[in-house]
Amino acid sequence: MVHPTGIGRDGPGRREHSLTDIQRHAANDRAPPPVRVATIFDVARRAGVSTKTVSRVLNNEARVAEETLARVRAAVADLDYRPNPNARSLAGRRSYLIGLFYDNPSSNYMADIKGGAIRRCQEKGYHLLTEPCEADDPNLPRLMVGVATRFRLDGLILTPPLVDRQDVLDAVAAAHVPLVRIAPRTDPDRTAHVRMDDQAAARLAADHLADLGHRRLGMILGHPDHGAAELRRHGFLQAAADRGLTLLPQHMVPGDFSFAGGFAAAERLLSLSDRPTAIFAGNDDMAAATVAAANKHGLQVPRDLSVVGFDDSPIAQVIWPPLTTIRQPTMAMAAAAVDLLIGDGEPVRQLGFDLMVRQSTGPVPR
Amino acid sequence: MVHPTGIGRDGPGRREHSLTDIQRHAANDRAPPPVRVATIFDVARRAGVSTKTVSRVLNNEARVAEETLARVRAAVADLDYRPNPNARSLAGRRSYLIGLFYDNPSSNYMADIKGGAIRRCQEKGYHLLTEPCEADDPNLPRLMVGVATRFRLDGLILTPPLVDRQDVLDAVAAAHVPLVRIAPRTDPDRTAHVRMDDQAAARLAADHLADLGHRRLGMILGHPDHGAAELRRHGFLQAAADRGLTLLPQHMVPGDFSFAGGFAAAERLLSLSDRPTAIFAGNDDMAAATVAAANKHGLQVPRDLSVVGFDDSPIAQVIWPPLTTIRQPTMAMAAAAVDLLIGDGEPVRQLGFDLMVRQSTGPVPR
């Protein structure tokens, strides 16, 4: 039997397959792929070394002679060999798999998180397992540790509001599974994490509105379970105080980071007789809802009302007028989380932000 | 050594681990999880059967005595045992893993596809590997087959425009990897696929506008590489002809399914002296862009212009006014694709749609 690609099988104790394959093919409705993928044995044979030496090269272990290294690398390239991930994680301690758990209502935010994480994983030869779950599931700790240990995950990434569940943190710590939290509220020193300065960003938003001459500011708050919501509120209040602006209690209305919640909140604000001339929404979904509510009330943005969002998610540029918003480096944060887990590159922990001035803000109406 | 959970290790030839673990722990910076997960040996011992019998139960093989079955099931439940997926796919022919390849600019559409697929996978005990890629990468066939064979993927799901690349289809077929295509344009009989009746849906949209009294209709076409774009155009033209409406050539403008492309197209339409009173956009992103362009031109939707979208993606309800649009069962289509691959349940191939009448359409201006 000839293997045109030079790929054969003669690892120790390997049986002859051809007959079995033919039988299988005849008997089965779903034939197995006849494509023969190169294994570590093929590479070893071609390079004239043992499989263990190939393994050493693959895993960048020290103490492989320069010349051997080159020969193995050439063999790998020739055969287009890539190690079988299942065998790898079964035998070794690593799975090259990172778990991302989430229960976040904002699909835009999560799309960015996933996108950033997946891209970085691809660059580093890892893969991402995305696991939606229920934030209030009492069984969550057991479930997460179960998936992590069973898949031998190399690490876990948690997003709000999961990041602040004590029982989850305890269980993950007890199982010694590496963990990185994105934008945690509690116990910032307890684990590795990635965040941005939500408070300073909210201050920046408030300053922008004050600079435009607005005196009556309103804010739609985020979901109380998210640490960032509180920080943004705090920064906004702080900046208002610094600029000598009074923020009426009825101008700070609760929201939940969803479009629907934001719409209801905006309607409350816009129905007030002394309604604000500018509204800072806790995220872009709620800012978009504010613009929608303004349209419904016959108010033109930004002529009659200025709106500032937070996140710079795709929706910010997919409505009219495009939103002035805080650009949160969501994808970069997810990528940094992956880096932290892999232990590769600089462990960036706090990332920067920008105010994107677009067309949803303008001078105060006179 | 006592195992409080009743989980020990005495498969044949299993070595004692405790010493090794201690050494490891002392030597390593990253300690391995000390959590001991139950293996098939533990279940076998507890049920008083061989590992093979446990395996039989797990894989629903026939010819296991009723009583044995019950005993094994009880042991599995007691130990909260779940098979190690890596070992499973290394030893067996299945991986319980499905690959989703995509290169689609609409993040909303892809979010629905992924969501629908992931949910169904979870229900069936499968996992989803999401692989972004480049639609014009000449290396794509090799890459896809490589991932599929290496991971022993149980199947592949392709989305537009990947579904219509002949070289990819050929390579996947040659490798005998099961494939399901979502909304393919070419070779509908060649492989399993899931689709909806784009043509009929576009007809419905046109009928809706005609019913409202509109006579001058415009359309923003989809990306020419997507089969659905052509079908929607065809259906729209057909319905217009049936209703005796003339569609001017300059009222059919090219688009690409993106917001930016839609915005440019809408501006062209709205700048015409004989501009249409109603516009059917090839998808919701472009419909949202049309609303945005109308706002920019000082036109009120739906008073001065009616807009119909396609997809009913999240953006449809996150702008003002909320879009009248064709509700495409995107999540259901992805779920059906998973079902087709698993070979489980009814192999639904063509799914229904709805016209969601919201507030972006109204009677023709007089």
Added chain:
DNA sequence: TCCTGATTGGACAACGTTGTCAGATGTGGA
């Protein structure tokens, strides 16, 4: 020349499951 220690390479046993195939058990008929 021989010994020592630093390098490098290789044999072999895990890892946790499924596939193969033979053995054990039970049942009905001659």
Added chain:
DNA sequence: TCCACATCTGACAACGTTGTCCAATCAGGA
């Protein structure tokens, strides 16, 4: 009673890698 046959069960070898541990090689010093 014994045999044939259908059911059920288990021993053992894959699967493709990494970890452990020992052997071979080589340079430099006694």
